[in-house]
Amino acid sequence: MADRPSFDLRRAHYGRYAGGPDPLAPPVDLRAALAAIGDQVLEGVSPRRALREMLRRGFAGRRGLDALAEQANRKRREMLRRNNLGGTLDEVKRLLDAAVLEERQELARALDDEARFAELQIAELSSSPAKAVQELSEYDWRSGSAREKYEQIQDLLGREMLDQRFAGMKQALENATDADRLRVEEMLRDLNALLESHERGEDTGQQFEDFMDRHGEFFPESPDSVEELIDSLARRAAAAQRLRNSLTEQQRQELDALAQQAFGSPALADQLARLDGNLQAARPGEDWESGREFRGDNGMGLGEGTGALADLAELEELSEALSQSYAGAELDDIDLDVLARQLGDEAAASAKTLAELERALHDQGLLDRDPEGRLRLSPAAMRRLGQTALKDVATQLSGRTGGRDTRRAGAAGEVTGASRPWAFGDTEPWDVTRTVVNAVVRSAASESGPPVRISVDDVEVTETEQRTHAAVALLVDISFSMVMEGRWVPMKRTALALEHLVRSRFRGDDLQIIAFGRYARTMRIDELAGLDEVFEQGTNLHHGLLLAGRHLRRHPAAQPVVLIVTDGEPTAHLEPDGEPYFDYPPHPLTLARTVQQLDALARMDAQITFFKLGTDPGLARFVDQMARRVAGRVVAPELDGLGAAVIGDYLTSRRRR
Template sequence: MSNYRYGAYDDGPDPLAPPYDVREALDEMGERILGGDNPRDALRDLLRRGWRDRRGLEDLMRRVRERSRELRNAGRLDGMLDQARELLDEALEAERGALFPDPSDDARLAEAELDSLPRDTARAIRQLADYNWRSPEARQRFEELRDLLRREVLDSQFKGMKQALENPDPAAMQRVKDMLAELRQMLDADTRGEHTQQDFDDFMANYGDMFPDNPANLEELVDSLVRRMMAAERLLDSLSDEQREELANLMAQAMEDAGLAAELSALGDALRARRPELGRPQRGVRMSGGQPLGLGDATTAVADLADLADLESALGQEYPGASLEDVDEEAVRRALGRQAVDDLQALRRLERELQRQGYLTNDGGNLELTPKAVRRLGDTALRQVFAGLESGMRGGDHDRHDAGQAGDLTGSTREWVFGDEQPIDVPATVRSALLRSAAENGGSSSVRLTAGDFRVAETERRSAAAVCLLVDLSYSMALRGTWAVAKQTALALHALLRTKYPQDAIQVVGFSNYARELHETELAGLGWDMVQGTNLHHALMIAGRHLDKHPEHDPVVLIVTDGEPTAHLMRDGRAWFDWPPAPETIELTLAEVDKMTRRHAALNIFMLADDERLAAFVDNVAKRNGGRVLRATPERLGEYVVSDFLRTRGARRQR
């Protein structure tokens, strides 16, 4: 057992953790969808806020911005120029100190040569390349400067090269030259289609210490090099014209001194041939820190800032066709650590599971709720309604003890007769056949079923209702903030009938200037109508046809509105709107109310606005029809409608 170690699992998400309950995530989305958002916006809002204990995109973006601010305050991009000038000044000061005591003409000529050096650091270094230094200290400082430039320039192209060349060694520099040559040969071979993974593995075996990113193949290596080169170009674009020219000259001089200018130029050409984005104008960055940065560190900072900007854009998901799959996990890991990657993966799984489990469909980037999702939202709405109802209000399940398929089993069976709707009792049917066969065939083992053998299970039959829910779709519903709860109520009623009263026939009718039947699958994403008119007349006509199709069902009509009728349907099928309501509108609407009364359908009206004209109208309806008027607050509309429906069913069964 000494080879085993037990402890907390810290290398990513717990592989034994239960999967996300995406149904609860859908419920959160449903609140936004019922309020008028489309499914994509609702999902994006959920991903922005986060889910359960997982941080959302907003939090990840906030941390990315904080990291960007830290980098911008970390130092100055022109630090390489300051370091080079400082070392050069130290070398010149030491050399002048050695020349001053010497009275010879050679010393005065040397001083004159030093005095005539150009102010440009790169040109001064080039002019001093063949200078015969008198001071050993000055010579040492000048060589330190040249070595620093070589290491920093290489580090700006190959991250980590500065550390690899910490000690000046001709063999180490030769190894760099060999690496550049083999890298270019490998790129050329890949262009000809001759490169293999084994070639790359052999290259990394020889020079892997020069690439701390540890790329797995040639493409990953090219990505790393291109990222570094683009950062170097962006760094130059971030400097002033004078600084840019001076730094470019310093870099060129350093590579010439190291004998690497030709190899680096050839490598740059090869990379540009593969990645055309290299060489294009880059947007500069601003860094306001006081600490001067070396060229390699400055390039790393610029590269990190570019990655953070791309990462923030990907996390923002503001571009067309945005997807969490666009977010680079490696960039998240570099910027924010492993925990942030776990959060991102959890959000991705949530997005995928919503589609895999059949709650969302993606049609060309357009997310839509599936019928399964709409049913879930209805079930959730119904649970919320029942959570607010008192236990005594959950009546309505008044059964009738005559035969029927929809009721509960009584435990008794009887012989099947033509027209029976009850379920077949299979064990009782087989037993009847066995007994009959034994009696007829003297104990024969063969059994044949006949019509007389079938037995049905007796059930308690429940009454069926034809339910009409008429919902106001006018723009005033949205202005008063009642539109979302109206849709939620319709979904809850659908769910109630689907689960508890499957024998009932429900119809939801939405009305504004016109009325139309609304199916359950379109309710969640339905928007209000930005038109004038509350055409209850047309809605009652459609509801009446539904009741007439189910004459054997008990009629239940529920109306949800926040305004009096202001429109009616004319003989030619067009809607007529007028406010205050035209007398003809009121007359035609009341005529449909009277038809409902003759159908023995009581109209229960839920008022969502405290309006005198509306109150007068619904009171008139109640007197003519015998229905009830309920003043419902929006937040409790679902409770009122469902409880009234249950009360109405119960009352009708007791008649």
């Protein structure tokens, strides 16, 4: 038996997947996204605004841009509330007080005159920590512990000042030797020389490579060019300047004086001042002027405070990018690396999903642009919205009547239940049961016996009647009352469902959508779906019936079906000159013209159904009388059942003949 490789489970390691996008992550749910956008569009919101609103609010349990922006603003407010910038000064004062106390204790035990003179020097120290540190620069310490604490002050100042410009330097230089400090000073001199050569326009390619070879350990981000080096340094230096701007005048004076004692020499402060000048000249567009008001009790050191100000700047940039409120804003403006660093991987994943969603909506053709360049829902998107609306309606119909949704569009006609022998040219489906029975009977009667073989004479086909071809006019009321009473979106959803049903299941039918307000007009489904709310008076059913009659006359061989969705009695009609006439209460001439057109449709043998919305008594009287006059029907559905009522009546009308 071949040897099998052995595995040491103790050496197995588990961690976050880092090979690119998560291969097990669920795909972006375009259906939920499109439904969210579609709801807004049906309410009259432009597709572009609907897309932005969905991205802002989020969808399907995913956080939107507003939630991410609020998280960034909350973190920013908390940083300002919790912290203050006096940490370095407080630490200097603590070390200075401890050093002076220990030196006094040491002097008190001495009996010589020099000790008394030293006590006078200590007693006369300035109350300002910065001046006191400066005055003690030449003092001959007797206490070794006090001298160590004083040297800690000088070391702390040097490390803090470097940490302002180079993140992590405070920890890296802890317990540093004199040789380490000399290497830092050498790095600063070479860095300033490099930046000044670059500012003069000299070719610094080789100089940069030499600089990184000597001092690359100070730059863990490993910049690839002088420009990248300047970018990283300038952001940190600008934050350091904003920290200085955020201090009180007294704090600035104290730190300026203390800077001269960093590492026991003014050389470091001079090199850093030179570096700041070079960086400001190279990147004047950075924010070197503003400041922040920290109000908390947690004192931060210079390096920590500079990092906090850099974080605040990033949080403010994130808030602006997440707001998408500026001209030309794109989701690609959001830096996902910064977002993950400031708000966590989950926030970055949410933003990435939103960006992928927006791209997918465009890439899969659900959003496109009209000839004028405006964003719109594409025909593919309209089909999906119609499919969703029809599915909702089918669910309602199934619950009410026991029917079910099906993808089958039918064959050549409606099945009667009978069958007949196949003849050349027949396209009806086989009656498999009768065909097999015929073959078995024939084989049993023959002498050859089994196996059973099917011949042409055995084949029977199902009998069908010619499938009905209907011309359907859907008249929808778009007067202002439909908007005011919350009937606008259900009306549009009903039209979407009916249009999708006709196009997908009854392709031979001819549907025309007619919208009527003060006047009537035919509309494509995408035009109706994107129709803004109409705040005008007038229910011109007369004009709508005129257009319905024209549609039915164009299809004389089809079964005529007229479906009228309205929430008010007719209050307008079309004059001979083509202008609408409006009056309320309804003018007798308006009612007469409307009745005249209904009679014309009845003479065409049209099946007319009124879908009465609301409880207007005038509408109830009118539709009841008209239904009796033209042998039509009146349906008074609940608003959430409008779609099911219209679809159900359409299917019933088709079967009636």
